[in-house]
Amino acid sequence: MWKLLAGYGGMVSVGLQVFIGAGGYSLFVLSAYGGLNPFLAVPLAAILPALLAAPSYLLLRKLDGPYFAIGTWVLAEVFRLVADNISVVNAGSGMTLRAMGSSPPTSAGWASPSCAHCFSFVTVGGAFLILRSRLGLAMMAMRHDPVSAASQGVNVGRIRFGIFMVAALGTGLAGAIYYMAQLRISPSSDPYRSSICIFIVMVGGIGCLEGPIVGALLYFFATRLFGHYGVSYMVVLGLLTLIILFSPGGLWGLFSKFRDWPWFPVGHKLEYTTPHSSS
Template identity: 55%
Template sequence: MSAVPYAEIALPEVTVQRQTRSGRIAMTLAVLALLALAAMPWWASTGTIRSVLILCCYIAVAQMWNLLAGYAGLVSVGQHAFMGASGYALFVLAQTYGINPFMAVFLSLLVPAVLAVPMYLLLHRLDGPYFAIGTWVLAEVFRLIASNLPLVNSGAGMSLRVMKDYSLFERNVAMSLLCTMMLIVTLGGSYWLLRSRFGLALIAMRDNPIAAASQGVNVAKLRFLVYVASAVGCGLAGAIYFMAQLRITPGSAFDPMWTNIVIFIVMIGGIGSIEGVLIGSLIYFIADRWFGEYGATYFVVLGLMTLLVALYARSGIWGLASKRWDAPWFPIRRKLLDPNR
């Protein structure tokens, strides 16, 4: 009996599904939301625009932390260092050197990108809680440097007085467009990354770094790239946020409260998912607006909520919903369809 040549073997057609009906609906709603966000100066008040800007910053920073901790396995409690560094870079470029403040937003991103490289080289040998403590220590070092650096007016802080050269409408238009761009870069960029071949490597690294490395994934390089990307994303959010505030001080620029916020958002919403970041951000934003006036009691309640979720629902709200309904908003899985069905 002669063997059948390999070229003559009929292989079954394989269909891989990467998009779902829920994903298409969510993508349509996301595009409409971005268009509405960009058009805010024509339908929303200045107060509404500022509130939406803060919400967008929550989403952006939380997604960068989610990408870092949920996929790269690097739990950082010092990402506010990059927010403050980028914010100060914006103020120096615009106020001290006279560069257009809206152009300075993009130039300021060079600072967190450059700073992230030596920081990671210093911290990458640490693991688990030691890595987290190291990031917090470096963030405190940044705060102390800013408090004693004459270039940034030391502890007195800086004001972005050049913004008075632009009308309120022009500032609102710029802020709306910057928020739209920030969400496209952070959320859209993360979604694109997770659907690419690098996303497969990230998911494999998240599930088991040792097994991923044995299959050819360069875990060290991938973690480094994710750390730098997360730093730039946080820097973008910091530059936009402090431009809207018109003032920056060492205490506000390097406020560890940002870390508390993003940890709450990601833990409540669901770590390792874009949907969880959106849900957690909305929950925190609404809770902060309604109950923020209660001060310490409010933070205790948020802390207890985070603890309960960590103990009894580690996958967060989105994780619980996904177990009951298979309707992802941002599908990243590859599903093999049966050709005989």
């Protein structure tokens, strides 16, 4: 989702945690006050992020570049402070997903990973289909030069709004699935989610669908190998970001220089044919 925002919409956000938290809180509220099964409440958890995303974009759409990034961070902090003072969600104390306590341990153990796997296939597959469509061509043109794309009839404002909404929905659902596994949420939970998203996309490769997958695998194994050393594993992650100094396209861009082997071919190539001479 961050790749769509920054890579195609040109909107560098450092405040996606607001939608991750909104999706998580929606799941907990629907389960605690609505009596819904947490697994059935996951799709409904995307409603609140969508409701927050539309007015948020109206506030941020006039900003560009670093000003947009700062605006998203400020917006996320505002919503965090609001959640910190709402008694319905226990304010700063947070909420516990008590409904999962009634579920058998076996079902709780496989359901959350299954939801994550299905969601990963849907998001990657959906992004691939979008980028292979006419809308994807418009997004690629907008990525290279928004002014030129607009002069050719691309509605840049509408596409950016759509990308922002899709990113909000996707991160909201991801937050619901993540906090369903964590069983607890609070306004101060994991405030650095956007930093992790940026690390994964930039190190893996921002200009392709393969990049975030490679970056996510790298982040996963780095945290598992060095996480038991405490916060020092953050130093390892920082050193890994030096990759973009030598390869702005990330690890996948570096790999593509040696072998053209796309997992998701979303590009379009023009083939020139030489006309046959008449006898």
